[in-house]
Amino acid sequence: MNVVATTGMVADIVKVVAGPHANVIQMIGSGVDPHLHKPSRDDVQLIMRADIVFYSGLMLEGKMSDTFVKLARSKPVIAVTEAIDPAVLLEPEEMSGHLDPHVWNDVSAWSQCVGAVQQALSEFDPAHSKDYALNATKYQAALAELHEYGIKSIATIPQDQRILVTSHDAFNYFGRAYHLKVMGVQGISTESEAGIQRINQLVDTLVENDVRAVFIESSVSPKNIDALIEGAQSKNHPVVIGGELYSDAMGPAGTYEGTYMGMLDHNITIVTLALGGKAPQHGLHGKLQASSHGAKNHDEALETKFETVDSTK
Structure with missing residues (x-):
């Protein structure tokens, strides 16, 4: 599959769940503010050529929302945040009826998006649905561990x-x-x-x-x-x-x-x-920068942690 994802946070879910069964292209690069991203002609061509498109939703990619709505008439286009329990979402007063899109900053809430990716991939490619289910389960277990690390670490402040x-x-x-x-x-x-x-x-x-x-x-x-x-x-x-x-x-x-x-x-x-709390200098798994255990590249960082499944081998 050729898959396009907007932000890095969305792309990472797709990379982990899809494993070797998809070529995932991240449209909005590292360090780029998605609020301000203006879709180029190349962006439009990229998503037109994709088999499936994943985006965050909740108006994060505001300037691209109309494009996604139109595209959904001809291919699977999934806003991953639609899988999140509405009771979890925040609606700040200053947003005038719009929901806060920054859900990924709560690991437990963002973990719910994994299910949306798993379902979409399985429907498009049912032959590998067991792989997607296993990868999703392993990823959500890792995210649960990270969420617990956040609770315990911040509690020491x-x-x-x-x-x-x-x-x-x-x-x-x-x-x-x-x-x-x-x-x-x-x-x-x-x-x-x-x-x-x-x-x-x-x-x-x-x-x-x-x-x-x-x-x-x-x-x-x-x-x-x-x-x-x-x-x-x-x-x-x-x-x-x-x-x-x-x-x-x-x-x-x-x-x-x-x-x-x-x-x-x-x-x-x-x-x-x-803020005066206690946590390991190099983070939960000792991989934060300055650590000698950093992964050589992005895909290796994912593969080393999750060892995604390919049932065809």
């Missing part, structure tokens, strides 16, 4: 320091899942602008709660976080950048952080350590 301040509101699901108070400078979409009033409010929050670390994001400009730090310093309250988090895009291709597992392992570990 002192209660009064469990405040996560980031560039934009991408971590509401992360905060709910792992019991952190989350504040973003910008809104849900990176297209929104942060006003002076919002920055001043957050500066006051940093000072009043003695928050000493804030976080930049790999796919978002750090200028608003820089403004926060300067504002806090003007009030004699030193604040440092606790680290760079992966919010709307995974880490660099060819690294462990360039997989969904590595992305969330990185975020959980970095937040825990920066």
Whole structure:
């Protein structure tokens, strides 16, 4: 099968579940903000040639939604978040009736999307449905372990320091899942602008709660976080950048952080350590950057962990 997936988070589910039975192409690259991605002519041709298309949904790929709706009349086009229990989804007041699309930041919620991929692949290619089912089961077990790591690690942060301040509101699901108070400078979409009033409010929050670390994001400009730090310093309250988090895009291709597992392992570990908690320096499986155990490439990172199934061999 030729399969196209929009973001890295979606593509990783497909790679793991499909194993050797599909050629998976990720359309939106590492470090690219999907909120701002404008589909090119090449993008359109890519999805037109695909046998199946997977995307996140919930308006994350807003500029491409119409294309997906039209394409669904002629081939399987699956929004993986449609498999998530609606009760799990968040609807922030500022989104005016739209759901928060950043579900992957709660590993337990994102794990539900694996079922949507398994079902779509099995319906298209029933000959390998047992492989897809086994791969999905193994992947969900690994995600359950990662989710538990997040709960236990964040719990070691002192209660009064469990405040996560980031560039934009991408971590509401992360905060709910792992019991952190989350504040973003910008809104849900990176297209929104942060006003002076919002920055001043957050500066006051940093000072009043003695928050000493804030976080930049790999796919978002750090200028608003820089403004926060300067504002806090003007009030004699030193604040440092606790680290760079992966919010709307995974880490660099060819690294462990360039997989969904590595992305969330990185975020959980970095937040825990920066806010005064306890976690292994190299994450759940010792694979985070600077570790000598990093995978050589993205596919190897997936294959090493899950050993996907090919029943034809």
